[in-house]
Amino acid sequence: MTDRASFLAAIRATPRGEDPGLPDRIQAPDAPTELRAGESPVERLVAETELVSAEPHRVARASVGEYVAELLRASGSTEVALTEDLAAQLVPIRTACEAVGVHADDYRVVATDRARASRLHATVTGCAAAVAATGSIVTTAAGAGRAGALIAPLHICVVEETQIVDGLHALFDGEALAGAGSLLALQSGPSRSADIEKVLILGVHGPGVVHLVIVGD
Amino acid sequence: MDTGEVIADHVGVPTVVLFPTCLGDVVARQTVADAAQVLARLGFAVRHPRGATCCGQPAFNSGHDVPARAVARATLHALDDGSVDPILVPSGSCTSMVRLHWRELFHKTDDAEAALRIARRVRELSSFLAEQSSAIAALQPRLTARVAYHDSCHMLRELRIREEPRAVLATIEGVELVELAGGERCCGFGGTFSVRYPEVSVAMADAKLQELEPAGIDLLVSADPGCLMQLGGRLSREGSPVRAVHLATVLAEAIA
Amino acid sequence: MSVQEEVDGTPLPPGWSAPAHQPGAFELPTTTFRERAERTMARPFARTAIAGATDHAAELTWLKFEGVDHDGLRDQAKQIRAHAIANLPDYLEQWIDNAEANGTIVHFAADEVEARRIIAEICVDEQIASVVKSKSMASEEVSLNSALEGAGVDVFETDLGEFVVQAMGDRPGHVIAPILHRTKDEVHALFSEMAGRELPNEAEALTAFARAGLRHAFLTADGGISGGNFLIAETGEVMLVTNEGNGRLTTAAPRVHIALVGIEKVIPRRRDLPVLLPLLTGHGTGQQITTYVTITGGPRRGAEPDGPERTHVVLLDAGRSALLGGEFEEALHCIRCGACQNVCPVYRQVGGHAYGWVYGGPIGAVLTPLFRGQEEGGEVAQATTLCGACDDICPVRIPLHDLLLGLRRQRAEQAQTPRREQLAFAAWGAVWSRPRLYRASTVVGGAALRVLARGDAVSTRLPGLRRWTDGRDLLLRRGRG
Structure with a gap:
């Protein structure tokens, strides 16, 4: 078996190619994944969310619980899990769910039983950030868990307007990802495949329906 | 034609060298004659370089640098005649070989300097003609046809010549230029590729040619004899009424 | 078959025992590109x-970068990749140190044989009886599936397309x-055969069938195996992109996650992403983003x-260092996006299998001779027209x-080209480097062709x-006809 030392020694023994260097900080690139000058982050997030086939909703803080509960009820979801990154919205959502007869468990509890997790109709998560230019929700292992955002056919993500970052540059260059834990994840719309004759199918291994509930004051 | 004779000479007029290339010497003689005729009508004295053979590309692109260098050297010495007259090549691919790849082929040889000298003099024919657009227009070229222009890959992507041949076609009254879907896609010639993988090569030609009939094309024009050998040869085999012709031929016909 | 137990009250359909993966993908076929190309070209659907x-x-790609400085972005990417590869030993060490600090168990595979053995041994040590697998070209390179099956591990490819490939x-x-x-x-x-009943012949229903079965596999598999799109040196992380979500689930659901990643995938920092x-x-x-x-x-x-509970990363050299x-160092800059295949006029006709090994299209024509050697894999480098379309689209500007x-050139220098080809070019060089002989050859050749021609055409x-x-x-164009 090759060990670390001999593996690396073999690589070090090779000649060194030309090194163009690398700037310490890379400026926000001129890329489709960044905001254009003068664009509103929240409006771009709404537009990109639609482009990736997810559904954006702009909701006032006071009514988030009821709004989410109604989305769940309307979809016929009865087995629901909530993740801890919902933070201050966790209790209002759970309370509102109970009021409309939707049973909402803690994801932490459900996740201990893979079979039970797979029976979930929906998960509701918060996020660590949302990326305006790509319509992405950013979740972490410490927050929504690894599979919290994609284990069920329906995913609702609650995004605070203050969590919206402009583009990928702001996301990876900023502080939004501190304390992510063992996994950092971007998801942009429902799970999809076009493997069979290029026909787009939503909801392959992850959710087929994704809602972004964007919370503002 | 490799006699070094002066095709058209008038004291005091600018002189150009017309390098026929090997395809021009074997299968595309008419193209070379047409190019010479057009240039003469535009008032240039046209010389053919004595002793020029081939640019060496068939061997170079197959990885056989030794014979490629030997052949290219003969042409290099023939072209390096001490003058500064532009060397015109009726082939984008051969131009690209001489302009861009000879420096690599002759790198660290006694001919390195001469190769650079020639690289500076060599010009792809259609881009040279494009500079003469007003002189061409003054000859009132006229030809009624729906025309598709096929970009030669080396001309398009190595020399970055795209608009120039189209500009030349635009000087001809009666020419209706149509851009085809996939117009910039390779025709499948690829030099020796065409005989290493004939079935794939022909299929690639067909992918292009199938666009012609729906678009009602009469003339398929290119500025590379290799592409024309491929596309014209396939059209002929299929009994198509569409002609594949060099830009120089179209011009020669239009100003006849 | 560990996955045949009941989950959620529904037994697995009978066809859902782990599908057999083809053996012998490891070896290059002895056929020629021309022969393999003909097989695809004989199937009209495949070609269309x-x-x-x-x-x-390709059109979507061009559209995506309309209005932005595509070339400037490609220049930045090329710089990052070139810098990372020029400093590969340092960045790899940094990655390993950080990955180990994260609790990742790092393994070192100098070649494909070792990669197979290491992963098979991890499966034994971790008591893994079945794995779900997310699409990985590196695992194709080492023919991992056949090695796992040899070790008695059930393998489920979970990317929909890869699942079909595996089952077929x-x-x-x-x-x-x-x-x-x-x-x-x-x-x-x-799928109908696997289901034991006639399924609706619609993409949606077929996808749903695969999803249901693969969900069982996700819930019962002991291990998840993936590749990796990037190794981030600064954090010791592995990045994966997928559209279906199978990649994420592979790293989330099973007890053990194993990633097999080529060493060249290392990048310095998250902020290069x-x-x-x-x-x-x-x-x-x-896509804007997957x-x-x-x-x-x-x-x-x-x-x-x-x-x-545990994650293993197997670093694969296998010809890279x-x-x-x-x-040919720039071949290591490749990020496996597939764009060069999408614009390749040859690939467009013949598909990926014609290239004989794991990678098709222009990058396949480069990597196959480099990773498998000229003698075994050199022929495919000839199977392009050098049209340059790949150079224009490559996101990291590899000069393909x-x-x-x-x-x-290397193949010719090593005399790996057919003897007949060498002789032909030598003879050609001897004649065409002498203007008089050249002249004679064009006169004689031209005359011969004129004898053979009917009208202007030799057929x-x-x-x-x-x-x-x-x-x-072969048109002679004696007139303008």
Whole structure:
């Protein structure tokens, strides 16, 4: 078996190619994944969310619980899990769910039983950030868990307007990802495949329906 | 034609060298004659370089640098005649070989300097003609046809010549230029590729040619004899009424 | 078969025991490119589908970068990749240190044989009886599936296309779209046979069938195996992109996660991703971003609600370090987006299988001779027209045209080209380097062709000419006709 030392020694023994260097900080690139000058982050997030086939909703803080509960009820979801990154919205959502007869468990509890997790109709998560230019929700292992955002056919993500970052540059260059834990994840719309004759199918291994509930004051 | 004779000479007029290339010497003689005729009508004295053979590309692109260098050297010495007259090549691919790849082929040889000298003099024919657009227009070229222009890959992507041949076609009254879907896609010639993988090569030609009939094309024009050998040869085999012709031929016909 | 237990009250359908993967993908076939190409070209659907899908993908890519400085972005990406590869030993050490600090167990595979053995041994040590697998080209390189089956491990490919490939005993035909060359009818027949009943012949229903079965596999598998799109040195993380979500689930549901990643995938920092990620996804599928971007750094930590108990990363060399500092180093810059395949006019006709090994299209024509050697894999470098379309689209500006030419040169220098070809070029060089002989050859050749011609066209199928004249006339153009 090759060990670390001999593996690396073999690589070090090779000649060194030309090194163009690398700037310490890379400026926000001129890329489709960044905001254009003068664009509103929240409006771009709404537009990109639609482009990736997810559904954006702009909701006032006071009514988030009821709004989410109604989305769940309307979809016929009865087995629901909530993740801890919902933070201050966790209790209002759970309370509102109970009021409309939707049973909402803690994801932490459900996740201990893979079979039970797979029976979930929906998960509701918060996020660590949302990326305006790509319509992405950013979740972490410490927050929504690894599979919290994609284990069920329906995913609702609650995004605070203050969590919206402009583009990928702001996301990876900023502080939004501190304390992510063992996994950092971007998801942009429902799970999809076009493997069979290029026909787009939503909801392959992850959710087929994704809602972004964007919370503002 | 490799006699070094002066095709058209008038004291005091600018002189150009017309390098026929090997395809021009074997299968595309008419193209070379047409190019010479057009240039003469535009008032240039046209010389053919004595002793020029081939640019060496068939061997170079197959990885056989030794014979490629030997052949290219003969042409290099023939072209390096001490003058500064532009060397015109009726082939984008051969131009690209001489302009861009000879420096690599002759790198660290006694001919390195001469190769650079020639690289500076060599010009792809259609881009040279494009500079003469007003002189061409003054000859009132006229030809009624729906025309598709096929970009030669080396001309398009190595020399970055795209608009120039189209500009030349635009000087001809009666020419209706149509851009085809996939117009910039390779025709499948690829030099020796065409005989290493004939079935794939022909299929690639067909992918292009199938666009012609729906678009009602009469003339398929290119500025590379290799592409024309491929596309014209396939059209002929299929009994198509569409002609594949060099830009120089179209011009020669239009100003006849 | 550990997955045949009941989950959620529903037994697995009978066809759902782990499908057999083709054996022997490890070896290059002894056929020629020409022979393999003919097989694909004989299937009209495959040709139409490949052409249609690649044209569409290339168009989406160009559209995606309209209005932004595409070339400037490619320059930045090239710089990041070139810097990372020039400093590969340092960045790898940094990655290893950080990954180990995250709790990742790092393994070192000098070649494909070792990669197979290491992963088989991990499966034994971790008591893994079945694995779910997310699409990985590196695992194709080492023929991992057959090694796992040999070790008694059930393997489920979970990417929809890869699952079909596996169940058919086929091989992926495209880096991004593995079953580009397969019809819906073929998938329908396969899944109906597995289901033991006639399924609706619609993509949605077929996908749902695969999802249901694969969900069982996800819930019961002991291990998850993935590749990795990037190794982030600064954090010791592995990044994965998928659209279906199978990549994320592979790292989330099973008890053990194993990633097999080529050493060249290392990049310095997370903050290089804003350049590399849009190029990878924009050139792969024409998407702004893939649906799932997953960056994993080791096993589940402390209070996290889910995740694997242990994560292993197997670093794969297998011919990569041999390219460092040499003429072909830039081949290591590749981020496996597949864009060069999408614009390749040859790939468009023949598909991925014609290239004989794991990678097709221009990058396949470069990597196959480099990773498998000239003698075994050198022929495919000839199978391009050097049209340069790949150079224009490559997101990290790999000079594929130059690399192909260099490989052809190397092949000729090593005398790996057929003897007949060497003799032909030597003779050609001897004659055409002498203007008088050249002149004579064009006169004689021209005269001979005129004898053979009817009108302006030579169409005779004489032995020396038939590779041209079987499909084309040779036009002499004596007049302007």
